[in-house]
Amino acid sequence: MNQVAVEAASSTRKFSAIKANWTAFQTLTGGRCLWPSCSVRYELYVFYNQTAIRTSPPPPPPPPPLLLPASNPLVSRTGKGVNSNVLAIAIVMSIIVAVLLFIAGYCFAKREKKSDDSALTFDGDDITTIESLQLDYRTIQAATNDYSENNQIGRGGFGEVYKGTFLNGTEVAVKRLSKSSGQGDIEFKNEVVVVAKLQHKNLVRLLGFSIEQEERILVYEYVPNKSLDCFLFDRAKQSQLDWSRRYKIIGGIARGILYLHQDSRLTVIHRDLKASNILLDADMNPKVADFGMARIFGMDQTQENTSRIVGTYGYMSPEYAMRGQFSVKSDVYSFGVLVLEIISGKKNNSFYETDSVPDLITYAWKLWSNGTALDLVDPTIVDNCQKSEVVRCIHIVPWQPGFFGQSRPKKDLLDSDQSTTSKSVLGSVDDASITELYPR
Template sequence: MVQLWDSGNLVLVQQPSQNIVWQSFDYPTDTLLSGMKLGLDRRTGLNRVLTSWKSADDPGTGEYSLSLNLNGSLEFCLYKDSTRLWRSGPWDGQRWTGIPAMSSHFIFKGSFVKNEDEVYGMWQLINSSIFIKLMVDLTGHIQWSTWRDKDQQWFQFWSAPEESCDDYMQCGSYGLCNPDNAPNFECTCLPGFEPKSTRDWYLRDGSGGCVRKRAGNGTCGNGVGFLRVPRVKVPDTSMAREESNLTLKACEKTCLKNCSCVAYSSVNGEKGCIRWYGELLDTRQYSNGSNHDLYVRVDAIELEESRGKSKSFLHNKGMLAGLIVAIATFFILSVFLVFWFVIKKKKGCSQEKGNDIGEMKEIDERRRHQDFMFFDMRTISTATKNFSLDNKLGQGGFGFVYKGQLVNGQEIAVKRLSKDSGQGIEQFKNEVTLIAKLQHKNLVKLLGCCIEGEEKMLIYEYLPNKSLDTFLFDEMKGSALEWKKRFNITTGIARGLLYLHQDSRLKIIHRDLKASNILLDAGMNPKISDFGMAKIFGGNQNEANTNRVVGTYGYMSPEYAMKGSFSEKSDVFSFGVLLLEIISGQKNNAYHHETPSLNLIEHVWYLWGEGRALDIVDPSLHESISVHEVLRCIQIGLLCVEEYAANRPTMSEVVFMLGNETSRPSPKQPAFIFNRAHEWDNTSAFKAGEHCSMNEVTITSIEDIRRD
């Protein structure tokens, strides 16, 4: 393969016709291929590795790399420096097992070579008229793209990591990750194992992994065996042994003889043998597309339990007779219940209403004994007066929110998803998954849900003062928010975010923090709501990337809005915007009389540089403000909206700065300050030029609830 360089951009390629084609592209470390290989040349010691750029305009070696792991059964791995992020799974003769999409219908053919001279993986185009590009981007994603002549642009058809189960060690050692378990927890344990920390798994943090149910030598000796886990990307093969000449049956016998052998699998589904002698790491399951099974060593008790479960009781004559009796009894009872129901219906609506009340009392009694519960449709319909318009509190892209009251007097808010809202279904799953067990005074409490047919509803505690934006951006209601209340609201939101980022068992990135998603209780205490777009970060994960950006323009950080990269610093940016809105009583994208095309961030930055920061304060506050507190909050807000995520404070630092009169760094230029619009001169004053602003638009494209 020939590689040509132009201004630091790696380009090039050799077509199947052997003609050299050169073209320059503005993409970090990208390669057009017809026959590209990555791996080691044993003769020269050359190791071909694909790396990201250092930055968008620096083609130096970046922190992300894709290379062939030469330990165990060879497979490709994606690294951030030396930390493994993703792996392809081993080669099975046709494809890498962790890429089930690479079927015979793929637009290129993969191959693998291992001999005395070289060991490498190679991709060759099936159709010579197609251009393919492989790259590792700046956010640590492998991307395959193809060139579309009619659009004159690259079209991405595959990338990795794409979802949370793609992340290396998502469910820890001896864990099994399956994204199809959503909205329940995606992590389970392999046969014979149980969560190392039941509490962590209850809180949907599987990074601690699993341990043997019965420790000791129970898996060595007579009676032990193996249980099959179907359709998997087999565990990390770094510590595995591979023998290509063994059949699957011989592989089982060899593994059984050695008490240290914990699992085995075939190399290509029928032939070859891979055996594991250490921890089983990074195992995931597919609903389809994989023909690889993993056989995990278990003790005699586990094996017997599994056999007992798998035996069909229909083979037992006594149980078959019992089944016939049960079916007959069920039929008789069904006829009786139908007859009883018809009689009851004739007794009129008043008695039916009494039955409804009795049923709701029973449900309310059950709630006292569990934090989260399922309501039936009739209970919710009665509580909201059949979803009366008089009970409607608001609406969004997901559907409507109604006020309701249970028979015990408790008021509730019912979020009813629209039947046409595909995004609403994803939001529903996400909110149930994320906040059912989160407990913090500054997070809205999810009481339960209702799922009947096409109806999907979330049941929340009712907060009488609705959302912060109904006060903040209304001249009449805004006067009710004097400075002390606004400061308390600010600190409450900050503490709620700190809990999500750091103090809860789950590291949660909200991704849609804004005034309308802050609800206020009777005492005007804030509660963060709407977790439909939130993301869980696992283990030591600090950032992620998505091709489907969700959230609201005006509150979105630049790295997220423009590149799809998000982290807790993205929420910090949104908090900074919200803080400036709380101080000013104006939306970020509102127009300003002095400089009508500046958004709020630009306007505050302009006044800060002029020494007139207090000019942004809501006029209704001037009699109640604490000048020192307001200036401190303005400075914190500007620190939170700085252009570069690394420069922004963490929420723990924000909470500390809000509560303490301590020295703070000087804010640097915020995001969305356009150089062509403004220039900052030596006197710290803006020179006005042409300005531009961004409209507030809610993005409604919803991603999978795990890793994008």
């Protein structure tokens, strides 16, 4: 290497080539080292035109070995430690360059392929969370019997839900997103990342997902009793939800929301809490589901504005529906509407056809103001409920509702912690003395 470098430097063409016997190592592979000032290549075969290069003179005698401490790893047993070290560095550098070029080419090709397939890219530490959850599409397809209609257990705005059974006997719920649905790559990625990081008994658990063949598949734990609305608004099934079960469901939903807002390491705003997004397991325990519209807040973030209003009208807080402002209070408002539905067995939008009240919240407010709050209770449970617990739940009614078509309230309905004057003063209810209860 030293000789060929000297010859190249003294040549008018700044070029030289030389042949040498190699005995330092048992094996040697070819390589190339590119630098701004020079290029060096070595191979086990002749890779240049020998006739175009002058015959090299005999090599000068090797320089005396460099005296270094015997323990220095650069000194070889043959006394050629320095030359061997230079060659070793050249080999290592060429390998590093080759590896970097390979990685760059691979990343570029992968990015192009993902762009062509409209697939997702995951940033930050998200990929470490979700890679272990990625499932083979054919496995999911087989588990649902190729998405048979007999296996379909639900249908939503974003696609169908199927029951599936894996080969090991695990039952799952498979959410297959429609190709023409409103939930695109962003919402799909959002739901995967959010749900994968949340673990609570009152939240539905994500088992896996698949992005293959232009399909977007989410695989959840199977919850046998479907969603809350299937019982709550079905006259034939309402009786299965006695007050003790409804009260248990209310508490479970509250614990799930508290985990999202406060107890998890992420502050998650669900933004679409409603009866159809509350699933019931075999013991009728509630599990909050469908996180496609959820948003993650930063450590010190308390509120966010958006021009893209998502969710379900009737469950949206006024400041979110009208101004695009959402926070944990937005979910609490939706939870309040849901509680009133659970108590009454009535859908919030079932009042739209009447002229007396526009919605369930206004109806509940009027009953409370008139001192007849218990008239809100579902007739199927009114004779067997704990009235003190019912009143405690109704007590979450906010200020007098202000919605579309009515004048905007003077202050933000959800930002005040002051109580308001009410005509309602309830006396003894079910042996529990409750007085001076004002809606909050």
